[in-house]
Amino acid sequence: MSEPRGPYVLGLETSCDETAAAVLDGDNRILGHVILSQDDHEIYGGVIPELAARAHLQKIDSVVDETLSRAGLTLDRIDVVGVTAGPGLIGALLVGVCWAKAVAFALDRPFVAVHHMEAHLFAPSLENPDAEPPFIALLVSGGHTMLLHVLAWGEYVLLGETRDDAAGEAFDKVAKLLDLPYPGGPEIQRLAEAGERTRHRLPRPMLRRNQRPGDPGYYDFSFSGLKTATVELVRGLKADGVLAPQRPNVAAAFQEAAIDVLATKTLRAVADTGCRRVLIGGGVSANQRLRDELELRLKGEGTLFFSSPRLAADNGAMVARAARFRFDEGGATPPDLSASAGFVFPGLVRGVA
Amino acid sequence: MVFDPESFYLGFDTSGSTGSVAVAQGADVLARATLGESREHASTLVPAIAGVLEEAGIDRGEVSGVVVGEGPGSFTGVRVAAATAKGLAHALDCPIWAISSLVAAALSVEGSGIRYMLFDARGDRVYGACYGIGGIGVETIVPPHGGALRDVLDGAMPPGAVFFGEGAGRHRHAIEGAGFPVAAGPVPQPSADGLFRYLALHPDASPVEAVALWEPRYIREWQPDKAWSA
Numbered sequence A: 001m002s003e004p005r006g007p008y009v010l011g012l013e014t015s016c017d018e019t020a021a022a023v024l025d026g027d028n029r030i031l032g033h034v035i036l037s038q039d040d041h042e043i044y045g046g047v048i049p050e051l052a053a054r055a056h057l058q059k060i061d062s063v064v065d066e067t068l069s070r071a072g073l074t075l076d077r078i079d080v081v082g083v084t085a086g087p088g089l090i091g092a093l094l095v096g097v098c099w100a101k102a103v104a105f106a107l108d109r110p111f112v113a114v115h116h117m118e119a120h121l122f123a124p125s126l127e128n129p130d131a132e133p134p135f136i137a138l139l140v141s142g143g144h145t146m147l148l149h150v151l152a153w154g155e156y157v158l159l160g161e162t163r164d165d166a167a168g169e170a171f172d173k174v175a176k177l178l179d180l181p182y183p184g185g186p187e188i189q190r191l192a193e194a195g196e197r198t199r200h201r202l203p204r205p206m207l208r209r210n211q212r213p214g215d216p217g218y219y220d221f222s223f224s225g226l227k228t229a230t231v232e233l234v235r236g237l238k239a240d241g242v243l244a245p246q247r248p249n250v251a252a253a254f255q256e257a258a259i260d261v262l263a264t265k266t267l268r269a270v271a272d273t274g275c276r277r278v279l280i281g282g283g284v285s286a287n288q289r290l291r292d293e294l295e296l297r298l299k300g301e302g303t304l305f306f307s308s309p310r311l312a313a314d315n316g317a318m319v320a321r322a323a324r325f326r327f328d329e330g331g332a333t334p335p336d337l338s339a340s341a342g343f344v345f346p347g348l349v350r351g352v353a
Numbered sequence B: 001m002v003f004d005p006e007s008f009y010l011g012f013d014t015s016g017s018t019g020s021v022a023v024a025q026g027a028d029v030l031a032r033a034t035l036g037e038s039r040e041h042a043s044t045l046v047p048a049i050a051g052v053l054e055e056a057g058i059d060r061g062e063v064s065g066v067v068v069g070e071g072p073g074s075f076t077g078v079r080v081a082a083a084t085a086k087g088l089a090h091a092l093d094c095p096i097w098a099i100s101s102l103v104a105a106a107l108s109v110e111g112s113g114i115r116y117m118l119f120d121a122r123g124d125r126v127y128g129a130c131y132g133i134g135g136i137g138v139e140t141i142v143p144p145h146g147g148a149l150r151d152v153l154d155g156a157m158p159p160g161a162v163f164f165g166e167g168a169g170r171h172r173h174a175i176e177g178a179g180f181p182v183a184a185g186p187v188p189q190p191s192a193d194g195l196f197r198y199l200a201l202h203p204d205a206s207p208v209e210a211v212a213l214w215e216p217r218y219i220r221e222w223q224p225d226k227a228w229s230a
Helices: A049-071 A090-107 A116-126 A167-177 A184-193 A224-239 A243-273 A288-298 A316-330 B038-056 B075-092 B101-106 B149-154 B166-170 B172-177 B192-201
Strands: A009-013 A018-024 A030-037 A080-086 A111-115 A135-140 A145-152 A155-161 A277-281 A303-305 A348-350 B008-013 B019-025 B028-035 B063-069 B096-099 B113-120 B125-133 B138-148 B162-164
Touching: A009 A049, A009 A090, A009 A116, A009 A316, A018 A049, A018 A316, A030 A049, A030 A316, A049 A090, A049 B075, A080 A090, A080 A116, A080 A316, A090 A111, A090 B038, A090 B075, A111 A116, A111 A316, A116 A135, A116 A145, A116 A277, A116 A316, A135 A243, A145 A243, A167 A184, A167 A224, A167 A243, A184 A243, A184 A288, A224 A243, A243 A288, A277 A288, A288 A303, B008 B038, B008 B075, B008 B192, B019 B038, B019 B192, B028 B038, B028 B192, B038 B075, B063 B075, B063 B192, B075 B096, B096 B101, B096 B192, B101 B113, B101 B125, B101 B138, B101 B192, B113 B149, B113 B166, B125 B149, B125 B166, B138 B149, B149 B172, B166 B172
Parallel strands: A009 A080, A080 A111, A135 A277, A155 A348, A277 A303, B008 B063, B063 B096, B113 B162
Antiparallel strands: A009 A018, A018 A030, A135 A145, A145 A155, B008 B019, B019 B028, B113 B125, B125 B138
């Protein structure tokens, strides 16, 4: 491996409950990478925005120091400071944005605001040089569910998104229902492994009546109905006094329904665009059943790109990579930019493939 | 680390509806700026810092320390100042002096006397602190705390105290009804001038021990059931 060279990009991520930082070198290699997960939300079964913001402020300096120390760099060697400016929890985002703006100003370096979901698109490319556009991207996390046709970096066609809950949110809520700890995704997957997928049947929202391109919800998702149906199923099993032995079956039935919807919509996009390259990103992309199902449906005639767990979840490396792209495209972000829960996805157009 | 009368310092407070930024040599303010609209503080703070440095003709690399209003106030506003202060101090490798936003407000209007500062904390709740302000120093008579206005009015009141601040204006009726005076004139806001005035009176104040671990003083905990443990 050649010697690292600049520009060195620091990426910061504080949009939800992970305080994360990473440094990339000029060839987009990860020199330092730290993710600190806030564990204080476990007691509440979900992220408490005010606690998340306080924890980010408490940890951000230490997380960056550890990242720099792993990279073997000091802060003044950083050439570009990138940070997630949205979407996400506004109080949490503001910590990263204010800190990053202050550091960039003090060092007289460019500050670059990054869209959290654009950053997720870049994550697999940090580990696999082939994970470049064009591809169909399924971004699934605790806050978002989006289906995109990525024509090139910076050219994104939004095919569909969730109309209510995000996929990851549904996993978290069902986990809570089954008395599993937060975050729920990995717990549901583990419990489902011991269950029968077909023991209970749960609905697949937005599949049956939206089967043709042009149907109103052809590419869109909805998870709140599935969640409600799962609540009903659990209530019934509890009333019959058989919930305990049925928990793995409930987890498996829920996971199957959610993954069936995600995979079906993704494969619709593959069929309609003719693009057989699929990228999955976001926390739920770490779900093994989702990966297996997509591989199966691509029937060996396509390519599935995904990240290792540390880059599938929220992290600073993807933010640094997206910041590098945005900096090369358009230079620094003006210093009067603030964080925004509704930060606009740059280069995104709504459309049909 | 000592507050040095010859060195340059940045001071700011964004805990309230009006934010404030200044650059000073020692405690002598060289240039200042006011930030409007509280929702915009995160946008306007860094450009305002750049503006006061330029106005004073000081390079960012010459800044020897950051003086920040540590709250209480709007949680988000307090964090905007705190995150900015931590980023600046980290990158400039300089200390932070964290000073109560309540005393920064108490010192933002001229004069002396016993000032009971109140910030509005929604509903019937307030953040408060009482200071004795004289020519040679500030004495903290009642340290920063949070709670129901009623508890302040029913508590032991320092003789001669006059109520000041946004919270005093909002609850003027109740305070005067309880037999206490509310200051007339402009409502004092936590200001960078107030922060530097505090350091002029107390140049021996210590900076925060570890910048990386420092947190502002929110006073109020998040959990509603154990809110208001100061």
